Amino acid sequence: MKKRTFVIILSTAMLASMATGAFAATKLQQIKAYLNPEIKVQVDGTFKTMRDGKGNELASINYNGLNYFPIAAIAGALDTAVDYNKETKVISLGEKVDGVSIAKGFSDMYFTKDSKLTTYKGHDYKEGWFNNGPGNREASFMLKPSKKYQTLYLKVATIDGDISNFTVKDADKDVILKQVATITPEEGLATIEVDIGGADSLYIFGDVKDKTAVFVPLTASYYK
Structure with a gap:
């Protein structure tokens, strides 16, 4: 009995010592x-x-x-x-991205933190660009990568209609870097990958019809 008690005490002491050592590390x-x-x-x-x-x-x-x-x-x-x-x-x-979120420093009249507008398919992205302007129009915004990045990964979704001629342009050189003929609501949150090496400013735009909204989750879109 004494031997068994000694073993229990020794085991307890060892565990305490191990725990102390783990915390000490x-x-x-x-x-x-x-x-x-x-x-x-x-x-x-x-x-x-x-x-x-x-x-x-x-x-x-x-x-x-x-x-x-x-x-x-x-x-x-x-x-x-x-x-x-x-x-x-x-x-x-927040959202896990592999690079730098475009939300930092983003400014536009359609920028929003309203959860009713930043929530897409049940997920709230917290910050977004939600263009729900009236009439047939060009939905557009600017980005400022300042020649710091090589690639833009832009998330885009359309609601209640298509966006056509979706374009990413080097604003200073007036050169089209990427163009997508059509993005439909059925595609969900599409990822547009664009080579932006050397670009200081980007002009991003597309054509939408009345009652169509365009959503870009800023926290999930990023530079790399």
């Missing part, structure tokens, strides 16, 4: 915090239940007078994608 610091179930979260006026990855309800953690929730829970409440890279130890919020 990181920059984690031990703190004293409290759970605060009284804290509630509202998003755009609507109460949201904070949950973990398994769907369990979470309480806020209070530390030094501040309340905290896991980033994944906050992202879920905001309907925002979240990802963690174990190798780089980087947490990413």
Whole structure:
């Protein structure tokens, strides 16, 4: 019996030592915090239940007078994608892109953050270009890659009609870099890949008819 007790104690000590060693190998610091179930979260006026990855309800953690929730829970409440890279130890919020999002610095009268307009097929892209102007028209906007990138990956969707002669032009050289004859609603979110090496400004346009809208999710379109 004494031998068995000794083995259990030794095993426990080894586990504690291993745990201590694991923490010592990181920059984690031990703190004293409290759970605060009284804290509630509202998003755009609507109460949201904070949950973990398994769907369990979470309480806020209070530390030094501040309340905290896991980033994944906050992202879920905001309907925002979240990802963690174990190798780089980087947490990413929002759309995952392989390059630089065109949302940065984008300016146009049809720029919007209205979730009713930035949501396409059930997914809210948060920032978008949504051209729903009246009448038959040329739907157009400008981009400024400033000669920093080689390729543009542009996501485009049309709603209630086609867009024809969709064109990406080097605005300074007046040279067409890419032209797509027709993009239809049935294609869903189409990806237009364009070689933009050396381009400072881009003029992007296409022809649409009355009651047709064009959507470009800025957070999912990017330079590379």
